[in-house]
Amino acid sequence: MRIGVVFPQTEIGGGAGAVRGYALRAEELGYGHVLAYDHVVGADPAVHAGWQGPYDVTTTFHEPFVLFGYLAGITSLELVTGIIILPQRQTALVAKQAAEVDLLTGGRFRLGVGLGWNAVEYEALGQDFSSRGRRLEEQVGLLRRLWTEPSVSFEGRFDRVTGAGLAPLPVQRPIPVWFGAQSEPAYRRAGRLADGWFPQLRPGPELDEARRVVEQAAAEAGRDPAAIGMEGRISWRGSAEKLAEHAATWRDAGASHVSVNTMGAGLRTVGEHLEVLEAAAIALKPFAR
DSSP, rough: OEEEOOOOOSSSSHHHHHHHHHHHHHHHHHEEEEEEEEOOOOTTTTTTTTOOOOOTTTSSSHHHHHHHHHHTTOOOOEEEEEEEGHHHHHHHHHHHHHHHHHHHHHSSSEEEOOOOHHHHHHTTTTSSSSHHHHHHHHHHHHHHHHHOOEEEEOOOOSSEEEEESSOOSEEEEEEOEEEEEOHHHOOOOOOOOOOOEESSOTTTHHHHHHHHHHHHHHTTTOGGGSEEEEEEEEEOSHHHHHHHHHHHHHTTTTEEEEEOOTTTTTSSSHHHHHHHHHHHHHHGGOOOO
């Protein structure tokens, strides 16, 4: 498996020095990619009574495309959005931002996309929460055209482009698009459209069934199910041995990639996150390729 790290968005703080130190050390430790979550704004629980979301207005998030522009200049890591909430963003602008990251990294970029769950954020960005699934499907096709054609004309339900294109085009034509998925409609969507997917399940019978749905949808769409990547996530819970055991379950489940997540483990500083990643790198070495 290809092994990377989850950028500790909610715990790394806002300083550029912490971002730089984290990325450089992750690369030194032999990790192949860094995956970043996306939230543009957080909801204020004082305004939204009964707020139950995992993040709020106090939770720190670096904007992934801007972050990746910075990281592209200091590391050779593959950069992965895991995920960009695509339907709340302008399609052509995402195409341009993704193309720029791909150029700056020399083609070391995967665009992970998904629907998101936060209606407050959709409202702030001027997009309709209820139609996000339909919009995402349309957006992916348009993104791929914008990355491969010098001039595009397109008229859909949500976007219209008339004789316009990106310059320069990205290195990867098209850029790989991976989907976050945690429901049967999302599994089918991934099978039809995605280059890879991020399951929100642990290995086991539920993941086996989800993968079956993805592969069946791919076959029905005339695609090769074996060509669709799958990236698992393993969270640090105090033991390198347990981390390795979890990695083995993802390997046996057929994952092509896995990322080590140190958020939520009680680590207080960037240095503590990196100490954990050092121990994890040793434990996971037998699984890397």
